[in-house]
Amino acid sequence: MEDYKMYLANENRYENMKYNRVGKSGLMFPAVSLGFWHNFGSNGNYENMRQMMHTAFDLGITQFDLANNYGPEYGRAEINAGHLLHEDFMPYRDELVITTKAGFDMWPGPYGNWGSRKYLIASCDQSLKRLGLDYVDIFYHHRPDPDTPLEETMEALLQIVQSGKALYAGISNYNAEQTEAALKIARKIHLPLIVNQRSYSIFNKKIEREGLKETTKKCGLGIIAFSPLAQGLLTDRYINGIPTDSRIAHDGRYLHREDLSEKKLSAIKQLNEIAAARGQSLADMALSWILRDGSVCSVLVGASKPEQIKDSVRCLKNMSFSSEELEKINEISGEIG
16 A cells, blocks of 8 residues: 655645635525535545545635535535544644535434434534534534424524534525525524525526525525536537536436426537637536626536536636626526526
8 A cells, every 4th residue: 555645735825816705694605616516425536536536625715615414414514524634734724714514304203304403413514523523614404494483494504503513603594584584584584594595607697586695695605506517518518419428327316317308408509609708617607607797706617527626616717797698698588588
């Protein structure tokens, strides 16, 4: 076995990354953050995970985003991340934003799901054990719970923060109305609720239609966008058919062959032409588009190899769009998103 070489982070890691304030809080997110939803479970290669984390941090990506049930199997992404944090990143812990969540199905029975105080506090404790950390920087409620009073959920987050297990609280998948309701309670009980994590891409503009951007701006809350590349559709990978190593081909949990309709494929090709005219890849443009107006403080990218992370940060080189480009993008994606 070859000697393990200790990881030393790139000294120039902060030079090219852009950092954005999260709402009106004191925290800043890197414009690009690394998500652990895919490729950090038992189906991933451990050394590849290590290289992806190294690459991300060396590029100034200081935020690693997890959840209790990221895998496969549930909890496995946190276990793998925890081992890697301990092996390579403990000297840099205070330079990192580590986040996790609870709200979806995690363990059997009535206490392993949704938004009760019992579930959230137990889940946070379990996540910290798997990660091997004393605290996370942000603990999110992963989705609204229609049956548990919102006060109970927010008070559980407050207890998690007050007990030193998280520095800030976040919400995810909350619509504009739910966000306002959560913030109202948070202000009343002095909960540092600073961010809402939502799906947002050229193909999914739901947050625009429901007015979430305006709501968060008015309330001083940050937005971080997940699935910014529509699970990989907003890349050049599918322009000539479905590659054998693509997510559609080998991991049918979230993206299916029927998601790539003729209409969508035509839109991808047209968007690719606009990107090329801007001197960008389609993926670069899709990420730049989300960050274009400052209402989203970070895009959460997934990756299966380090090169994809290097590609992702290229979006920061050209984030301005002409009104003609924006109109064209809207027109092409209109019926889809």
